[in-house]
Amino acid sequence: MLQDDLYATMFKRKSVRKYAPGKLDPVMMEMIVSHLSELKPLFPEIRTELKVMTNPEVKGMFKVDAPHFLAFFSEVKEGSPANAGFMMQQMDLFLSANGVGSCWQGGPKPIKEAMGASELEFVTLLAFGPPAQDIHRKSVAEFKREPLAKISDVNGYDDLLEPARLAPSGTNNQPWFFTGGNGAIHVSYARSMIVDQMNQIGAGIAILHLWLAATHSGKIVELRKDRSSDANPPKKYSYVASLILS
Numbered sequence: 456m457l458q459d460d461l462y463a464t465m466f467k468r469k470s471v472r473k474y475a476p477g478k479l480d481p482v483m484m485e486m487i488v489s490h491l492s493e494l495k496p497l498f499p500e501i502r503t504e505l506k507v508m509t510n511p512e513v514k515g516m517f518k519v520d521a522p523h524f525l526a527f528f529s530e531v532k533e534g535s536p537a538n539a540g541f542m543m544q545q546m547d548l549f550l551s552a553n554g555v556g557s558c559w560q561g562g563p564k565p566i567k568e569a570m571g572a573s574e575l576e577f578v579t580l581l582a583f584g585p586p587a588q589d590i591h592r593k594s595v596a597e598f599k600r601e602p603l604a605k606i607s608d609v610n611g612y613d614d615l616l617e618p619a620r621l622a623p624s625g626t627n628n629q630p631w632f633f634t635g636g637n638g639a640i641h642v643s644y645a646r647s648m649i650v651d652q653m654n655q656i657g658a659g660i661a662i663l664h665l666w667l668a669a670t671h672s673g674k675i676v677e678l679r680k681d682r683s684s685d686a687n688p689p690k691k692y693s694y695v696a697s698l699i700l701s
């Protein structure tokens with residue numbers, strides 16, 4: 456699968472909540488499992504592990520009735536939820552680009568017996584399977600999202616920020632803010648008493664969309680922490696990471 460396919464999928468993907476009976480065919484499942492080892496991390500120093508689970512191994516609020524689930528486990532470190540968002544969104548796009556339905560699952564968790572699948576800490580889930588509904592939007596107009604002016608004060612780079620604006624988030628609240636310009640985009644997430652981890656995951660998803668758009672436009676992109684942005688995030692936001700563009 457080419458990165459260009461993932462780029463194009465950002466403009467049409469949607470959450471799939473209706474699944475056909477039965478499981479994915481074994482060839483598709485094998486392709487999905489082998490893609491797991493190709494995911495790019497946002498923070499390579501954080502150890503992670505992804506496990507495929509079955510429907511009965513997962514329970515909780517807002518669970519969709521999919522046959523398969525991808526569980527993300529991680530070392531507990533600063534940035535691990537954003538790292539999970541960045542890596543799992545590559546799977547969300549990969550699945551959608553291959554005609555497989557998927558839906559992020561912030562509410563549900565693996566059952567006790569399945570939690571032991573990894574010695575790392577559970578972070579989040581993605582449901583997937585054969586879809587029983589349209590999996591793509593027909594146009595960008597179908598995305599319900601905030602306008603760019605509400606989530607960014609970056610001067611320029613609208614072509615990179617637009618796909619980040621369309622990124623999925625836990626309660627579709629676009630919990631991110633973009634600052635910078637002139638060779639850098641800095642990303643912060645909206646702090647929250649209730650959905651702080653989910654908002655950090657959301658920022659990681661938005662960074663992935665920015666990264667795909669920047670590489671698609673031919674830019675060389677370095678993902679890293681920027682000390683002065685870390686010290687000066689917008690009010691009510693915390694800094695996550697920057698894209699340095701050249």
Ligand SMILES: Cc1cc2nc3c(=O)[nH]c(=O)nc-3n(C[C@H](O)[C@H](O)[C@H](O)COP(=O)(O)O)c2cc1C
Nearest residue numbers: 469470517559560561562563623624625627653656
């Ligand atoms: C971190 C995260 C957690 C989510 N949790 C759930 C969930 O538990 N159940 C659900 O049905 N949808 C969940 N969603 C899907 C969002 O509701 C959905 O992405 C958002 O409404 C935007 O719609 P779209 O994905 O169709 O573009 C989650 C999305 C994200 C990014």
